[in-house]
Amino acid sequence: MALLKINNLSVYYNDYIALQNINLEVNKNDYIGIIGPNGSGKTTLLKSIIGDITPDSGKIILEPNTIIGYVPQFSTFNKEFPITVFEVILSGTLPTDCKLFHHYRENDRTKVTLVIDKLKIGKLADKQINQLSGGQLQKVLLARALVTNPDILLLDEPTASLDTDAKEEIYNILSSLNKEITIIMVSHDIGMIKHKVKTFACLNKTMHVHENDETIDPWHFEDLFYKKGN
Numbered sequence: 106m107a108l109l110k111i112n113n114l115s116v117y118y119n120d121y122i123a124l125q126n127i128n129l130e131v132n133k134n135d136y137i138g139i140i141g142p143n144g145s146g147k148t149t150l151l152k153s154i155i156g157d158i159t160p161d162s163g164k165i166i167l168e169p170n171t172i173i174g175y176v177p178q179f180s181t182f183n184k185e186f187p188i189t190v191f192e193v194i195l196s197g198t199l200p201t202d203c204k205l206f207h208h209y210r211e212n213d214r215t216k217v218t219l220v221i222d223k224l225k226i227g228k229l230a231d232k233q234i235n236q237l238s239g240g241q242l243q244k245v246l247l248a249r250a251l252v253t254n255p256d257i258l259l260l261d262e263p264t265a266s267l268d269t270d271a272k273e274e275i276y277n278i279l280s281s282l283n284k285e286i287t288i289i290m291v292s293h294d295i296g297m298i299k300h301k302v303k304t305f306a307c308l309n310k311t312m313h314v315h316e317n318d319e320t321i322d323p324w325h326f327e328d329l330f331y332k333k334g335n
């Protein structure tokens with residue numbers, strides 16, 4: 106059984122069609138790059154998968170007990186909130202039905218320490234988030250998503266506004282994580298992810314899926330949005 110199956114998913118914002126009849130099958134260890142122009146529905150698709158948006162039609166089927174980790178768009182994160190790196194990552198353990206005064210368990214703190222070690226960001230743990238560079242903050246957001254030990258990691262433009270070295274570092278971390286975790290990543294960085302992802306999902310309200318092989322030229326990919334995929 107697929108880890109995640111999307112069948113004929115459509116999402117409307119009032120009369121506006123954001124996603125139309127999307128189909129996608131995601132299996133263990135897949136590494137899918139979702140590409141598409143601005144406004145093509147990429148974030149809407151990720152939010153539908155995590156249940157933040159209820160589809161108007163179609164189905165999203167998860168294998169039982171599948172855990173999803175979500176790294177939202179960097180720009181949507183409020184860097185001015187007075188909170189440390191450790192606390193941001195700890196917040197990833199909060200249950201979805203969290204009460205106002207939630208008490209973390211010792212086990213939650215242990216999970217944070219493990220993920221901090223894994224991403225080698227121990228030196229950042231006590232810093233306030235407004236003291237971080239873009240690349241450091243991106244790693245912290247990744248750590249927050251990893252703290253629940255997800256089976257599938259969804260990332261919305263994880264390298265937007267990062268310099269080339271910081272991008273390369275994030276992509277190297279993701280390639281290493283992909284040995285254990287299935288990854289679905291939205292990106293505008295087609296030239297760079299060409300060397301990373303296993304599959305391209307080309308989205309512009311409708312979606313076509315293509316294996317990332319030598320026939321895909323990252324500089325002439327426009328036709329991938331129209332060809333019939335699987």
Ligand SMILES: Nc1ncnc2c1ncn2[C@@H]1O[C@H](COP(=O)(O)OP(=O)(O)OP(=O)(O)O)[C@@H](O)[C@H]1O
Pocket residue numbers: 118121123141142143144145146147148149150
């Ligand atoms: N809450 C909303 N209400 C109305 N329209 C929305 C809403 N959210 C998104 N849209 C519209 O739906 C379309 C798809 O938006 P979405 O954010 O999913 O695109 P995207 O591909 O992620 O864009 P970008 O690359 O710019 O981040 C856009 O035209 C957007 O304006």
